[in-house]
Amino acid sequence: MGEVVDAGKKEANGSLADLNPTVVFVLGGPGSGKGTQCANIVQHFGFTHLSAGDLLRAEIKSGSENGTMISNMIKEGKIVPSEVTIKLLERAMLENGNDKFLIDGFPRNEENRAAFEAVTKIEPSFVLFFDCSDEEMERRLLGRNQGREDDNIETIRKRFKVFQDSSLPVIEYYNSKGKVRKIDAGRPVEEVYESVKAIFEPKNEKCCFPAPAPTPAIVTKISDPMSIEANNNNDAGDGGFSIFDQESELFLSLLGLTKYDILKES
Ligand SMILES: Nc1ncnc2c1ncn2[C@@H]1O[C@H](COP(=O)(O)OP(=O)(O)O)[C@@H](O)[C@H]1O
Ligand SMILES: O=c1ccn([C@@H]2O[C@H](COP(=O)(O)OP(=O)(O)O)[C@@H](O)[C@H]2O)c(=O)[nH]1
The missing domain is CATH 3.40.50.300 (P-loop containing nucleotide triphosphate hydrolases)
Structure with missing residues (x-):
């Protein structure tokens, strides 16, 4: 407020x-x-x-x-x-x-x-x-x-x-x-x-505040691992599909992990 x-x-x-x-x-x-x-x-x-x-x-x-x-x-x-x-x-x-x-x-x-x-x-x-x-x-x-x-x-x-x-x-x-x-x-x-x-309202393109910093889109529930590459670089997806964009991969690499480590966990 x-x-x-x-x-x-x-x-x-x-x-x-x-x-x-x-x-x-x-x-x-x-x-x-x-x-x-x-x-x-x-x-x-x-x-x-x-x-x-x-x-x-x-x-x-x-x-x-x-x-x-x-x-x-x-x-x-x-x-x-x-x-x-x-x-x-x-x-x-x-x-x-x-x-x-x-x-x-x-x-x-x-x-x-x-x-x-x-x-x-x-x-x-x-x-x-x-x-x-x-x-x-x-x-x-x-x-x-x-x-x-x-x-x-x-x-x-x-x-x-x-x-x-x-x-x-x-x-x-x-x-x-x-x-x-x-x-x-x-x-x-x-x-x-x-x-x-x-x-x-933030969605308004006429509003020119700095865009919020992107949060790594790490979603652990994967219904079709093949969709990962197809969805690469997209924003958040629907229906429980996992998306690993470039920021997510960078974030994982900082933790010493890859997206495949996350897949194994889920
Ligand atoms: N859209 C409006 N229609 C009618 N009266 C308004 C409207 N907007 C503000 N007022 C009234 O007009 C006066 C001036 O409004 P104010 O917000 O103080 O203007 P400003 O800050 O631009 O000088 C106030 O008495 C306010 O209540
Ligand atoms: O940056 C400013 C803002 C206000 N004023 C003076 O304050 C008065 C009232 O301004 P305010 O913005 O409060 O009212 P408005 O004129 O918008 O109703 C103006 O006429 C100016 O004399 C000024 O000199 N500089």
Whole structure:
């Protein structure tokens, strides 16, 4: 199971290079439903959700020396300097210790993106892009009711413009690398999640997490030894047939055995 992170709780140790985490950037306009869908992904796919906006708001609350600057930027819908946000993200990843993160609402411009990749040496596995009309996002933000200082019509319009001018180019950049998974986010929450889930399910070819390491397919029940060679190099078979693929044979050879030793045992 994953979790939602409360910023600034534990001491950070180690380095991000050691952790080498899987990262998915979750992007989309203000109110497109990023946070809502991240909560669903966390429940089902074992990711930790890091909202860059939440980390910045926590930094304001903590009384940090950057607090006033961050607060002023957020009230104006402007993008906080990269080094501030990246430090918060790095710290949150290291403190958390999970190795799978949804980074929500970051990178917001090309400079954010380039700085993050340069500092952390992390490239996202893919970018989940919630595509939603301004009218729908405006309706949602005005009804969000979380007491956010930037959810007023004047700041909302500024945020839309910043998204168009600065954040869409980031999505275009990753699109040119084949890394964008676009979701029609204008639909009801459950329908949007159906599309999201399909992307995270391991069998989906659009999902580009590292494939799990192959486990040697050693099956001891043989109904027809002649089938062994015919099935060589295949994945797991049906009906109790044994399959010795190359990995299995390598594994056996490390134990000083061959597939015929296993056959004798069974
Ligand atoms: N698919 C949806 N349909 C209707 N309302 C939604 C949907 N997704 C999210 N909301 C609501 O819209 C508001 C903004 O959603 P949120 O997840 O906070 O967006 P973001 O993180 O992209 O700013 C919240 O009040 C949320 O409950
Ligand atoms: O990487 C980030 C994330 C957020 N913000 C600021 O935080 C505000 C709120 O962002 P958040 O992602 O919380 O909300 P959204 O705009 O998606 O509703 C933005 O308008 C920016 O001012 C920022 O500067 N850099």
